[in-house]
Amino acid sequence: MSFTLTCPICGPRNAYEFGYGGEDKGPRPDEKDLSPGDWCDYVHMNRCIAGESKEWWIHRSGCGIWFTTSRDTTCNLEVRGKAEEKDANPPLEKE
Amino acid sequence: MKFKKKRLWGDTPTMKTAYDAVIIGGGLHGLATAYFLSRHHGMQNIAVIEKRYIGFGGAGRNTAIVRANQRTQENLPLYQEALDLWPVLTRELNFNLMFYNCGNLNLAHSEAAIKAMRMNVSAAQFSGVDIRLVDRKECKELIPALDISDKPRYPICGGMFHPAGGILRHDAVVWGLAKGAAKNGVHIFQGTEATGIDVENGRVAAVDTSRGKIRTPRVLNSAGGYSADISYRLLGIKLPISVLTIQAMVTQPLKPLLHHVISSGAYHVYANQTLKGEIATGAHMDPWPNYTTQTTGHYIKHQAEALTEFLPCLKGVKFMRHWAGLADMTPDMAPIMDGNAPVDGYYMDCGWGYFGFKSCAVTGKYMAEFMATGECPDILKPFTLKRFEEHRLMGETAALVQYSADN
Ligand SMILES: Cc1cc2nc3c(=O)[nH]c(=O)nc-3n(C[C@H](O)[C@H](O)[C@H](O)COP(=O)(O)OP(=O)(O)OC[C@H]3O[C@@H](n4cnc5c(N)ncnc54)[C@H](O)[C@@H]3O)c2cc1C
């Protein structure tokens, strides 16, 4: 379905101009001594939150910039401001 | 005389404080597992808890296509047994599941597509699946309404035909399984949401629900599109899943013209004619994860254009209804079935994407065995969550870049 995303350069644009780049999982882990489990966690695992999710997007058919933004996955509305205050790892995580 | 309505699966029972197993999700997989637990394993003290009503999820929204033309050695036997199970289950449940084994025709629109199908057909034949390559002319014999000329943008070169596949009535499967399970003593609670899972010393101890706590040593996560959200929210276990909205629609009823399920990867569309006469068609998935289940005008247009390219007789036919549901997709297009890891007594049956209808009965059978014995049946072993860490993805699809729904 259609919705609007805000590109940091071009401003609000139709979401079909953008490419989804996955959940924001923090920085790419250091490959030195990296366990298969941690690599798998970074590559494959998702939180799949039905609610606010911080994620990567690219303005593919626009200026080409990669950026992160937060979206409510239950209604496709951008949630701005909140995510920036939060850590990349929400408190729910148990490991 | 007053007509008294009686529900197929009986009245809502009183909830007990403890059950031998709690099943989260009154969808296809949850109900099937409950049914087989109660029928084959003598486990009758089971609760199925469903947030909304049974069949609310993918169970009541799918296009009900069944087939066994998978690609890999791990998946093929499971789907073949799934196909064989429908007539057995119809008898066992004493409920007409309306299995219509009309066969599936997948179209190829290029030499490259034929080559890919040749590999697919060989793998499937090796596993005893009834399937063969067909040329352009035979496609036309199977579906005379097909345009096999060079007029369509992607002319038809041939295809693969899988006579044993077909469609069922999806609601009947939900009702039949619920009726069968309830008759064996399973308690089904609608309007009851799982809100927490208590773990004590690494073992499942209880499930919190919107109607109170249930103590139990076993819980199955079969919450369909919500299974990954639940897994992370209730247990902190992340899954390699992306949840996407997938759409479908039906036309006005027509006289019989499509005697087989038909699908085309190139046009990104599949269709079949229901027993009522409507052309049920779908395939579009949103290019980004979401839980909206919203439909788009964009896709109605795409569908109309694609279908009328190779079935020109559908021009002018009206679409009547349009809906969407959730598909929980994994990177290798194969499900995750696992248990007792990392939490004892916690079982999962998820990642079924858009292929969880055809597989529900057979999966229920084996998940029930898994939950009753604690031992993973051999046929389910390749589907472990560990495969992603071990780099043993299954390759049910050749391309991972964008998800594509064939049916
Ligand atoms: C448009 C569409 C077309 C499809 N076409 C096909 C097809 O042709 N062939 C095919 O094989 N498959 C198809 N599928 C896929 C198939 O429908 C699903 O894979 C299947 O329904 C999965 O079954 P399930 O039991 O895992 O989940 P579901 O049937 O979705 O059931 C899950 C249930 O869990 C409940 N639930 C969620 N959260 C909670 C909670 N916290 N507590 C309690 N209950 C909860 C939900 O309300 C839901 O009823 C299609 C799906 C869609 C949406």
Ligand SMILES: [Zn+2]
């Ligand atoms: Zn931009």
